[in-house]
Amino acid sequence: MNLQILALAIYNRDGERREIRFRPGEVNIITGASKTGKSALIHIVDYCLGRNKFTIPAGAIRETVVWYVLHIKLPSTEAVVGRPAPVGTASTSAVYLEIGSSLDLPNFGELQQNSNTDALGSYLTEAVGITANENIPPEGQSRQSLQANVKHARFLLYQPQSRIADPDLLFYRMEEQHSFQTIKDTLPYFLGATGDGQYDLLQQLRRAKRELRLLERRKAEEEALRGRDNSRATALLAEARNVGLLVADVGDDSPDKAIAALRAVLDRPAHLVEDGVGDTLRELQGAREVLLAELRATQNEITSARSFAQAQEGFTTEAVDQQNRLSAIRLYRREPDVNRCPLCEHDLDGSVPRAQAMLENLGKLERQMNATTRQRPRLEAYIGEREDRQLEMRRALAENRAAIEAVIAQEEVLQRDRNRMVEQARVHGRISLFLESLGLAEIDDKLGNQIADMQAKVTALEADLADEVVEDRLNSILQVIGTWMSSWSRELQLEHSESPIGFEFKNLTVVAYKDTGPIRLPQMGSGENWMGYHIITHLALHKLFVEKQRPVPGLLMFDQPTQVYYPPDPAEDRSIDDLVDEDREAVRRMFKLIFNVTQGLSPNLQVIITDHADLKEDWFQSAVVERWRGGNKLVPASWQNPVQASPDESAEGDGDGDSV
Amino acid sequence: MMPPWTERPVEISNLLNPAFAGVLLRRSVDGYTSEAEVGMPIELAFLVMPLGLHPETARRLPSRPASTPLHAWLQREENRDVLVRFDERVRSLAPFTREAVIFAAQRRVLDIDEQGRMIPGVEPLRGFSTYKNCADEVKEAVNRCFIVGRWLALSGTTATIYSLLGVRP
Numbered sequence: 001m002n003l004q005i006l007a008l009a010i011y012n013r014d015g016e017r018r019e020i021r022f023r024p025g026e027v028n029i030i031t032g033a034s035k036t037g038k039s040a041l042i043h044i045v046d047y048c049l050g051r052n053k054f055t056i057p058a059g060a061i062r063e064t065v066v067w068y069v070l071h072i073k074l075p076s077t078e079a080v081v082g083r084p085a086p087v088g089t090a091s092t093s094a095v096y097l098e099i100g101s102s103l104d105l106p107n108f109g110e111l112q113q114n115s116n117t118d119a120l121g122s123y124l125t126e127a128v129g130i131t132a133n134e135n136i137p138p139e140g141q142s143r144q145s146l147q148a149n150v151k152h153a154r155f156l157l158y159q160p161q162s163r164i165a166d167p168d169l170l171f172y173r174m175e176e177q178h179s180f181q182t183i184k185d186t187l188p189y190f191l192g193a194t195g196d197g198q199y200d201l202l203q204q205l206r207r208a209k210r211e212l213r214l215l216e217r218r219k220a221e222e223e224a225l226r227g228r229d230n231s232r233a234t235a236l237l238a239e240a241r242n243v244g245l246l247v248a249d250v251g252d253d254s255p256d257k258a259i260a261a262l263r264a265v266l267d268r269p270a271h272l273v274e275d276g277v278g279d280t281l282r283e284l285q286g287a288r289e290v291l292l293a294e295l296r297a298t299q300n301e302i303t304s305a306r307s308f309a310q311a312q313e314g315f316t317t318e319a320v321d322q323q324n325r326l327s328a329i330r331l332y333r334r335e336p337d338v339n340r341c342p343l344c345e346h347d348l349d350g351s352v353p354r355a356q357a358m359l360e361n362l363g364k365l366e367r368q369m370n371a372t373t374r375q376r377p378r379l380e381a382y383i384g385e386r387e388d389r390q391l392e393m394r395r396a397l398a399e400n401r402a403a404i405e406a407v408i409a410q411e412e413v414l415q416r417d418r419n420r421m422v423e424q425a426r427v428h429g430r431i432s433l434f435l436e437s438l439g440l441a442e443i444d445d446k447l448g449n450q451i452a453d454m455q456a457k458v459t460a461l462e463a464d465l466a467d468e469v470v471e472d473r474l475n476s477i478l479q480v481i482g483t484w485m486s487s488w489s490r491e492l493q494l495e496h497s498e499s500p501i502g503f504e505f506k507n508l509t510v511v512a513y514k515d516t517g518p519i520r521l522p523q524m525g526s527g528e529n530w531m532g533y534h535i536i537t538h539l540a541l542h543k544l545f546v547e548k549q550r551p552v553p554g555l556l557m558f559d560q561p562t563q564v565y566y567p568p569d570p571a572e573d574r575s576i577d578d579l580v581d582e583d584r585e586a587v588r589r590m591f592k593l594i595f596n597v598t599q600g601l602s603p604n605l606q607v608i609i610t611d612h613a614d615l616k617e618d619w620f621q622s623a624v625v626e627r628w629r630g631g632n633k634l635v636p637a638s639w640q641n642p643v644q645a646s647p648d649e650s651a652e653g654d655g656d657g658d659s660v
Numbered sequence: 661m662m663p664p665w666t667e668r669p670v671e672i673s674n675l676l677n678p679a680f681a682g683v684l685l686r687r688s689v690d691g692y693t694s695e696a697e698v699g700m701p702i703e704l705a706f707l708v709m710p711l712g713l714h715p716e717t718a719r720r721l722p723s724r725p726a727s728t729p730l731h732a733w734l735q736r737e738e739n740r741d742v743l744v745r746f747d748e749r750v751r752s753l754a755p756f757t758r759e760a761v762i763f764a765a766q767r768r769v770l771d772i773d774e775q776g777r778m779i780p781g782v783e784p785l786r787g788f789s790t791y792k793n794c795a796d797e798v799k800e801a802v803n804r805c806f807i808v809g810r811w812l813a814l815s816g817t818t819a820t821i822y823s824l825l826g827v828r829p
Binding site for chain 1: 729730731732734735740741744814815816817819820823824
């Protein structure tokens with residue numbers, strides 16, 4: 001079960017608390033009259049989940065509430081997140097965060113800033129399981145690449161009253177600048193089209209490309225040295241023949257042959273008078289030791305970072321493991337030393353409670369910590385950096401080895417024969433210099449092979465990362481979503497439901513595929529259809545998130561779906577009995593669908609609906625968590641100063657002024 | 661459990677001697693109580709030295725704890741590596757912390773109240789300001805531990821702090 005809400009609480013200046021408890025994994029209904037605060041819930045939840053902007057409409061809530069608090073359930077722990085109301089017009093990034101395995105709503109006195117919205121965002125991003133990922137815009141587009149985080153998941157959770165029947169825009173906050181593109185950039189990740197391993201692959205590709213460039217540069221240098229036309233090798237061979245280093249007439253018609261011939265010259269005894277070989281060798285070997293030690297140290301850093309990540313994993317799943325409980329003893333057990341222990345001799349009758357108080361606290365802590373999650377830092381980047389460093393060292397090592405081999409070879413040549421003609425030695429030296437400068441490539445064109453391997457690796461990685469692959473997966477996923485949407489649209493008897501229905505990624509809208517061409521949501525008619533399609537799209541997306549265990553909060557909030565059946569000028573309260581039979585049946589079908597889908601995904605989806613509707617059936621009644629009628633509202637009447645009548649301003653785009 | 665004083669490696673026993681560690685703890689409790697109305701939960705004592713004495717970590721502690729919450733500080737990319745092996749450090753320093761608490765409490769420099777919280781003891785640290793200025797390294801350590809104490813007081817419940825730092829009790 002991913003992020004769901006256990007309780008929501010508001011606090012007033014006097015420290016009084018008003019709380020609403022929600023049931024995870026079920027449909028929760030708050031039914032109530034106009035102006036009781038129903039529409040504020042989405043704004044409060046979003047604010048508590050880290051939105052910086054304070055969008056709670058003016059009115060009684062803004063006037064009385066000083067702290068907003070959510071008690072949430074996360075995959076492996078619980079958390080309490082609080083946000084203070086902003087003072088005046090300044091926005092605040094302050095956050096109160098508490099983590100533990102079974103928490104209660106905090107008392108007013110405990111609410112103080114110990115985090116901020118950025119840190120909360122990172123914490124929730126990790127807690128809901130969003131791994132490192134990156135969306136790279138296609139070539140030629142100037143957008144920055146984007147990493148999906150919990151902020152982007154929040155677009156997919158809410159349908160406020162002003163949006164739930166919007167023909168043009170399907171998602172929360174989609175009217176804002178850049179939102180459309182942001183949703184498009186991150187949705188493929190949330191749907192699982194890009195895959196969790198993508199970020200790793202990208203890192204690998206970057207490394208492979210860099211490596212390939214280096215290899216190619218070396219090859220180019222080598223070719224420059226060798227001379228494209230083989231001239232240098234040919235000239236050297238001629239010289240070798242002249243001084244009698246080479247008797248047979250070897251073929252030098254190709255660079256490879258010429259070089260093989262030159263190598264053959266080197267392999268024969270030669271007279272090289274050179275000193276300092278021993279020193280060079282010692283230096284090279286010293287350097288090698290240093291490199292190896294660094295390599296090992298880096299390897300250890302990587303290993304410990306990796307095992308840290310694994311230990312974290314292990315911890316979150318084996319939370320109730322006996323051993324963890326036992327390990328607490330290692331940390332806290334005092335040696336009961338009666339003579340020495342000041343904690344016990346301090347004050348005779350205070351001694352027992354004191355030791356007990358400590359133990360009690362530790363016990364409490366232990367229980368709290370039992371299933372707690374550990375922060376999983378984004379170690380991928382940390383590890384990647386070190387792997388790069390390792391790569392550098394490995395290359396340095398390879399170069400070092402080649403140098404050592406060259407020196408040793410030289411030394412052997414030296415020892416074999418010291419009576420060579422100086423002339424021969426000179427040519428010999430030139431040949432060996434020439435061959436050494438060909439770089440680290442060994443006799444069998446190792447460099448060429450390395451380049452070919454690296455190119456193959458780059459190609460393979462690019463293929464894995466190709467847009468087509470992602471697009472292919474995305475299309476397949478959208479097909480699946482489409483089948484659910486089609487069958488649910490028939491269930492709700494929506495317009496065009498006789499045709500296949502789908503979610504169109506390109507325009508982020510709903511489309512009915514007709515034999516005459518596609519009909520998109522804005523071209524369809526009437527509020528009921530818009531509302532119905534909004535609901536089935538969100539249910540279908542969340543069904544996919546749940547079934548594929550994607551890192552998206554298992555939470556959907558629908559605000560006033562039934563508004564479409566009432567005239568825009570509402571009475572004080574709307575009753576389901578005011579509707580014609582046909583509409584009443586449609587409302588019932590809509591609720592029934594939401595209930596069935598939620599039950600089918602139980603306990604992984606929590607739906608919170610705020611609406612006027614209050615159906616008499618048992619299944620509906622048992623889902624009602626609050627009834628805001630007859631003076632009962634979100635903000636208790638006692639909080640409001642009756643002397644000061646507050647002007648009711650309505651929320652942005654809030655059709656029925658449901659703002660208190 | 662700790663080997664007897666005489667059998668410890670000499671560098672470690674000198675660097676982490678209970679008198680010095682006790683001073684650090686006392687300063688962190690002073691820092692804690694300057695921000696909170698209650699004493700410092702004894703479980704938090706185990707975090708003081710790993711945060712305040714570990715050079716890589718201590719170097720990067722914020723100078724104004726009130727403006728940088730622990731959680732926000734940990735989320736910064738450049739501080740990520742603090743978390744690597746942090747709980748190992750806590751574990752390896754735990755015996756020294758424990759010893760220091762007893763040492764300081766015996767001498768009434770620290771006290772433990774009925775709720776299992778550490779409070780400054782009745783005995784002041786005699787000649788503390790002179791001692792503090794004896795070396796930069798000492799001065800920095802005591803100042804940092806004071807800040808760590810203030811910081812912990814502003815960081816939420818003990819369980820929250822432990823899980824943000826990735827430490828198993």
